Amino acid sequence: MRTYCGELNKEHIDQTVEIFGWTNRRRDHGGVIFLDVRDKRGIVQVVINPDNKNFTLAETIRNEFVLKISGKVIARDDNLINQKLATGEIEIVADTIEILNASKPVPFQIDAVDTSEEVRLKYRFLDLRTNVMQQRMRLRSKVTHFMRDFMEKHDFLDIETPFLTKATPEGARDYLVPSRTYPGEFFALPQSPQLFKQLLMMSGFERYYQIVKCFRDEDLRADRQPEFTQLDVETSFMNEDEIMALMEAMTRGLFKSVIDVDLGDKFPTITYANALDKYGVDRPDMRIPLEIIGIDELLENIEFKVFAEPAKNPNSRVAAMKITGGSNISRKQIDNYTKFVSIYGAKGLAYIKMNEEGPASPILKFLGTEVTQNIINKVDAKTGDIIFFGADKIKIVNEALGNLREKIAKDLDLYTCKWAPIWVVDFPMFDANDDGSLSAIHHPFTAPSVDAKTLESTATTALSRAYDLVINGSEVGGGSIRIHQVAMQQTVLKLLGISDEEAQDKFGFLLNALEYGCPPHGGMAFGLDRLVMIMTGSDSIRDVIAFPKTQTAACLLTNAPASVPNKVLRELGVKISLPEKD
């Protein structure tokens, strides 16, 4: 009967136990072999004395050999107790030793902290043996377990939607799959089950959930994967407040149950407009006690054009952000921040240092004393603080100061709490493009908060019934009430410049289904990888995925993608046609 290494303790003293595991470390000391044997529950020390019948065999044991050992548990001498090890009060004196498998010398020590990600991904089967990766995958499994349990307790059915489906309209690139039975035609891998979950509502299931892989063939940013997992939820006959309350209860329970974190009684809510105005981004990190404050009205009439012109222009803004106690930020660090905001298009980074001697800044002479004092009053700056400024197009100021806010908070460790969830609501329906055309801020199936006629006349300002859940500045989930009436859907598609033909071609099946008694419905999707990353405190979603892809969408372990024989491609009705090199 197997005992797990990590679970042995003083209660097992004098018992004969059998363990299976890997050689974590081997030492020889005074003719005795000491092995640290590791299984999925932890590590225990095994002692092999020179008179052991398998001693010669034991001498061949190297790191990562797989062993089956039986022996007797004994107490360690007081001076040999290892406090760092859960099993450190005992050890096993080996009786029989069996080598179940050997191992070549490993390219890196298990649990070595300085292994490069490239090597870790190539030898993922070794990297996953590390304690930190074992714990992350275990936590991830607990997360999905909790989610499923919660959803099923609330009468949501787990229903699978297809993977080989039609190009979806989310906007990112689809992964395509050639069809052999219909040569020249293609399936698309779903970017989300959006249309199918809406169809499930039209199918009368009322409550659906699924934890499901989705696919986006995008240029990969640090925090994206070509295949990612979401908790996907949809329900009929509930409004946004009811859906948000339910999803909030799920999230609260999840954090409490899995990592014993209390997210608070009721998550606060902020409008999209306020989030951008005060925090520069639509996913505000509420752990940070810094706010962006508009000061246009103080600057409209000054002569300093760098500030006065954006202050007067309705498409621009001037804003200030005070960092309490920030006056000792060095000149060099300010240069770094100036470089940082330039990523977002800012042409500079003005500041006022609140020194003991009074405000100090290269721009004071352009502002004049009165305006300077008005600004200081408006942002309530005190001696020892610093004020940073942004003055440009609204988008540039928001992005620059919004991201600077997060960077400074990180650099100076300004966080006021560990966990800060917030709902963002009242998103606009559309983004206006430079050419005057409209794009959907969420997706074309999101319901507006006004009727079709009002929507047509106020498209650029109309709000949607969408909501995002943000935790610590990361969007962990988003959703909306969907359009359930075909006329409204047609209005929205028209506003988006999608012709009837294109609409019929791409999602005629949805438009058709809307005409046969579609219930009011809405839902939400949580990004599982992102959520687990946050919950485990990992730096990258690659650290919470067993077999992730690199940022160029390759698998270093299996060397996928790979070339394929022409014969196979011929059967699929395609051939390779490489783009000509520039």
Place this chain on the structure above:
Amino acid sequence: MRTYCGELNKEHIDQTVEIFGWTNRRRDHGGVIFLDVRDKRGIVQVVINPDNKNFTLAETIRNEFVLKISGKVIARDDNLINQKLATGEIEIVADTIEILNASKPVPFQIDAVDTSEEVRLKYRFLDLRTNVMQQRMRLRSKVTHFMRDFMEKHDFLDIETPFLTKATPEGARDYLVPSRTYPGEFFALPQSPQLFKQLLMMSGFERYYQIVKCFRDEDLRADRQPEFTQLDVETSFMNEDEIMALMEAMTRGLFKSVIDVDLGDKFPTITYANALDKYGVDRPDMRIPLEIIGIDELLENIEFKVFAEPAKNPNSRVAAMKITGGSNISRKQIDNYTKFVSIYGAKGLAYIKMNEEGPASPILKFLGTEVTQNIINKVDAKTGDIIFFGADKIKIVNEALGNLREKIAKDLDLYTCKWAPIWVVDFPMFDANDDGSLSAIHHPFTAPSVDAKTLESTATTALSRAYDLVINGSEVGGGSIRIHQVAMQQTVLKLLGISDEEAQDKFGFLLNALEYGCPPHGGMAFGLDRLVMIMTGSDSIRDVIAFPKTQTAACLLTNAPASVPNKVLRELGVKISLPEKD
């Protein structure tokens, strides 16, 4: 506060309730409108009196309109009680009526039994509203819930494996996905997570499970789908008996918990050789009390060559199958059975009828009285029985009589019980092809039950450590102990004629990982669609999948697959190259 239609009963009498649902049926009677309103829990009758404030609106209600109704629950008169309806003792007298959405006239009545599958699939969102489809999907969700619960209680971690991966070696065709970042290269969608779950064992997780989609681009038989779902399980340090016992406990618990069926204390076990010998197939339906009995030794020396030659030839066999009480099978029915066995290559179907007057058969004169009597004794035939014969190559006899056994059992309803699970074990490692080459019966990673040297010298007869779980003649699951030592893996690949280069190219990563301390491991996979089909008594796996494909791998609802703009294909480095018509 919403009440569900299907849950209303006498206890709600005099309460005011609010329901949401679909109009299942509308009748007008004596100026009163009667609606059957349906939600996911059932149907209730709503009465709308002519003096109702929304009566004019109610007159516009048609089938499948979506309604929100509040009203008072009242008892029906005794003579109006509907025993067929769970809510048949009460009805709701409507107060306010709101039409949440209209519906065009539906192409088929919900719950109509005679709708063609083509129409059902095209209007799947209506088909899924039927009670039978709602129940099937609900049962499927219960099945996955039970499985996950069981696996997690037994400390299995739910770990996701990649979908965009390398061509897998299962033997069926892969679905391919062009890579945009590596033009000219392709991912493959997994036929199963086989190699990844083995890698997870090499990664030290010890117990893994996943309910996961798999993909096979095969010519579709009635019971296959291009994408299908399996419960995938792998564990380290357990032998086949331990794995089978655990999976049996899971299966037994599943049937008991979800459909209240007792599958019995311990599933019987049969060897592959015995299964073929006695039942003609490797997935014997043990509900059927018919056995195939070899009679070669009775016929080796007779003059009747049709029987004597296969009786003498070691690659052929002569076998008999007695059907108790089958002597009244008509001449016409025997002709049908003769045609049926010809599908499997049988050149005829000899028989002996055990009539009151004695045995009767066209072949009696060739067999002679003594041999006939020996056969009758051997199969223990009595007056009123019939004996069918097969005499040909072993494979033909087995397939012909094995399938005939199932057909006759169905035609004559011979089943002795409703549920009959059985384990099939001791599969051969390899199938010998006509050209002398070997194919893997399971897959190339299945462990043999002998050492590498013995395997090389006895390849065509060596057994594997594989096991299949068969219920009612359907293989619902299969698995094996895997090869965990690289030398054995290389031997098996060599026997399969796979060159070192090909092996390195296709699964070099696995061979590499085997060298770094791979634990002994094994596992199993259950076909979820098949299992749910059996548990729901459905005729097709399409009936237990929300959005299935047709037998030509198309989706009639969304019209996938579909053509794709050339611009998109150019980005992927492929172009269409249709095969020339023959």
